[in-house]
Amino acid sequence: MKLDQNDLRAALNELRYPGTDLTLESAEIIDDLRVKNDEVLIRLHWPTPFQASHRSAREAVEGKLKEIGVKKTHFQEQVEIPAQARQGENSLLPGVRNIIAVASGKGGVGKSTVSANLALSLARAGAAVGLMDADVYGPSMGLMLGAAGRPVMADEKTLIPIDAQGIRLMSMAFLSGDDTPVIWRGPMVHGLIQQFLSNVAWGELDYLVIDLPPGTGDAQLTLTQLAPLSGSVIVTTPQEVSLIDARKGLRMFQQVNVPVLGVVENMSYFVDPASGNRTDIFGHGGGKRTAGELSIPFLGEVPIDPEVARGGDEGMPIVRKNPESPAAQAIAVIAEKVAGQLAELAIKGRGSAALHLDWDDN
Amino acid sequence: MSADTKHTIRKLEKAGEYELRIEWDDGVAMRYNTATLRRKCPCASCIHEWTGEQILDPLSVLETVKPVRIEPVGRYALRFHWNDRHDTGLYTFDLLRSLGEPESSPRKND
Numbered sequence: 001m002k003l004d005q006n007d008l009r010a011a012l013n014e015l016r017y018p019g020t021d022l023t024l025e026s027a028e029i030i031d032d033l034r035v036k037n038d039e040v041l042i043r044l045h046w047p048t049p050f051q052a053s054h055r056s057a058r059e060a061v062e063g064k065l066k067e068i069g070v071k072k073t074h075f076q077e078q079v080e081i082p083a084q085a086r087q088g089e090n091s092l093l094p095g096v097r098n099i100i101a102v103a104s105g106k107g108g109v110g111k112s113t114v115s116a117n118l119a120l121s122l123a124r125a126g127a128a129v130g131l132m133d134a135d136v137y138g139p140s141m142g143l144m145l146g147a148a149g150r151p152v153m154a155d156e157k158t159l160i161p162i163d164a165q166g167i168r169l170m171s172m173a174f175l176s177g178d179d180t181p182v183i184w185r186g187p188m189v190h191g192l193i194q195q196f197l198s199n200v201a202w203g204e205l206d207y208l209v210i211d212l213p214p215g216t217g218d219a220q221l222t223l224t225q226l227a228p229l230s231g232s233v234i235v236t237t238p239q240e241v242s243l244i245d246a247r248k249g250l251r252m253f254q255q256v257n258v259p260v261l262g263v264v265e266n267m268s269y270f271v272d273p274a275s276g277n278r279t280d281i282f283g284h285g286g287g288k289r290t291a292g293e294l295s296i297p298f299l300g301e302v303p304i305d306p307e308v309a310r311g312g313d314e315g316m317p318i319v320r321k322n323p324e325s326p327a328a329q330a331i332a333v334i335a336e337k338v339a340g341q342l343a344e345l346a347i348k349g350r351g352s353a354a355l356h357l358d359w360d361d362n
Numbered sequence: 363m364s365a366d367t368k369h370t371i372r373k374l375e376k377a378g379e380y381e382l383r384i385e386w387d388d389g390v391a392m393r394y395n396t397a398t399l400r401r402k403c404p405c406a407s408c409i410h411e412w413t414g415e416q417i418l419d420p421l422s423v424l425e426t427v428k429p430v431r432i433e434p435v436g437r438y439a440l441r442f443h444w445n446d447r448h449d450t451g452l453y454t455f456d457l458l459r460s461l462g463e464p465e466s467s468p469r470k471n472d
Contacts, residue, residue: 225435225436225438228436229436254368255438256437256438257368257370257437258437355371355374355433355434355440356432356434357375357429357431357432357433358430358431359428359429359430359431359432
């Protein structure tokens with residue numbers, strides 16, 4: 001049987017990129033496909049950085065092609081994380097492809113820990129990642145990532161983020177000092193956030209993770225209104241009460257039209273390292289139930305692990321300190337889902353027009 | 363997939379000297395007279411923040427009012443810079459959706 005392009009493409013038509021409903025074909029993940037006798041050369045543009053996803057997609061492609069008689073498939077692979085459509089030519093953060101806000105309805109749920117580890121997971125997978133600690137009231141990222149430096153000024157008003165374990169970090173703490181309580185009034189918060197969004201030289205980034213202050217007040221609203229957010233992640237704990245807070249967070253994002261990528265349940269359960277027994281200290285399943293009731297995706301649960309807290313205190317988050325630990329693995333899965341959803345949003349939003357209009361030029 | 367968000371704008375265009383056209387993500391297209399839109403400005407100096415009463419006298423807005431520039435705010439609103447120098451109004455997509463005159467024959471995916 002002689003193979004031709006169309007047969008091959010038809011055979012691959014149904015294949016989806018892991019964790020998304022993007023088909024390899026329509027999402028232009030298959031960039032090129034050539035046939036020579038009974039061998040095929042296929043060029044792939046991966047929309048997320050995770051190798052496990054690449055591997056399973058590659059195996060699916062290979063399997064399908066084998067079924068229709070291809071003897072050997074050669075792959076050329078490249079990671080190309082799609083950028084979200086921007087609604088304005090002079091939009092803030094121009095070199096940043098995806099902007100993820102991490103929020104929580106209340107404090108103490110480990111939002112900053114999740115942010116730091118999420119950013120590191122994406123970076124470990126090979127993406128260019130930035131982390132903006134926008135927790136104006138209690139910035140802690142410098143400490144968590146063991147970054148002691150201060151950002152330098154590129155010119156009179158542009159700040160260069162510091163490099164912390166391979167991610168570009170900018171924190172409110174750099175401007176005020178770790179131990180000085182920041183007492184900002186509404187308008188000052190607004191100004192500060194504006195400055196962070198417009199005067200930091202992030203450069204080219206695949207993902208910028210923004211650690212929002214806990215709650216749904218002024219600072220959060222300002223950020224969600226000003227920043228061209230691609231999506232948000234809501235962190236909760238398993239307690240029932242967190243449902244109320246999560247719902248507030250969801251409302252806030254809905255008001256400003258930011259897609260909620262899902263809920264993360266932090267401090268989900270504890271596994272005793274000695275016995276291996278699992279204890280649901282704060283109950284279990286609240287996050288999943290919350291996600292179900294609010295019809296948003298459930299991204300995963302992160303177990304309680306003293307190492308997580310210790311890692312944060314030592315400036316070495318769990319994802320780097322012990323990437324094989326259950327907590328780090330859980331966060332890696334969450335990062336993969338987040339990246340998958342963002343790729344989906346970006347690819348589906350392609351071609352949407354800029355919402356900037358100069359009346360007299362038209 | 364992620365939770366549903368509200369309607370978003372697919373296309374923003376000038377349909378006439380005093381007419382704006384918006385095409386929504388669900389294919390619905392709407393038209394807006396620019397002076398009418400200016401009179402509906404939702405900002406705090408046009409609408410009283412507590413009572414919701416209109417402070418702006420609609421009669422003070424000339425028929426020749428039109429935008430100089432329109433720009434997006436986050437992903438939920440548009441800011442209009444009007445030629446009467448007013449530029450503080452953020453028109454949310456929800457508000458715009460409620461103010462538009464639907465086109466009689468919707469042009470879908472042209």
